[in-house]
Amino acid sequence: MTRRQTAADAIEPVALPITSFPRDQVLGRLAWIQTAPIAELKNEWRRLYGKEAPPFSRSYITSRLAYRIQELAYGGLKPETRARLEALGEQLDGGNVVLRRIRADSRPLPGTRLIREYDGVQHVVTVRADDFEYEGRPYRSLSAIARHITGTRWNGWTFFGLRPTGGAA
Template sequence: MTKPDPIPARLAALKTTPTPELKKQWRELFETEPPSFNRRYLESRLAYRIQELAYGGLKPETVKRLEALGEQLDGGNITLRRIRADRDRPIVGTRLIREWQGVQHVVTVTAGGFEWQGRPYQSLSAVARQITGTRWNGWTFFGLKNHRRSA
């Protein structure tokens, strides 16, 4: 008779594990300091890592396919990525308004990035991080993700 797989129980336990213990597990599994992301991020990355170590990571052909898809997207050309990002950026002068925890935040699109509370930022994600104290995709935080033009 084979022993039951302990991995599903270990994954389920992550939901009730205290955050300091999650950070301890992070140090053990990744051999780095845990990021200051939210708890759900820690849980999901730990769950992936536990499974990766127990069952193996992505198959080499999957990694090659992902790399090929990335090359199709931009040919490894960072300039092309920037052009796409500039094309998708709202028009200079546009004001993005988001209420967060009862406070209205206004971000202005500038030629070089974004401005919030009189300070320049290169990305919306950096602004969202300042507002929330956690990492957010700025496009999602400001409600632009679904309105961006497709590539």
């Protein structure tokens, strides 16, 4: 037995994204983004980007939509600015992809002392510019220190209380 195809069965192609946005509508649209239901935000994403919205949080989607609206209305970054930002990023992390993944504002400042009591013993780690110091030895990651202390695998950021249990950042 075959069933009849309905409109709900048809895959609707995603339209091409819009290429400009009226400047006089920017502020109103930015205000709308803050209160719109997520389903409407995903429709707006399809309209502005020409593809499906990613399965990320509401705050991610709203911030990217706000940027896109302003980009379409006022223009995006100039190629020279984009290239300069890339160069500064390379200088900052030296091309190290591990450092690149760690947001600069989430990493404690060099000189910060992380203190954790485990099995009745207080453990102190000093944050340095490129690594961490524990018991006078350098470690590349907090996870390596947590493994040394506990003998098991731990997320170092969670072990030292820099990230909530469960891995949310």
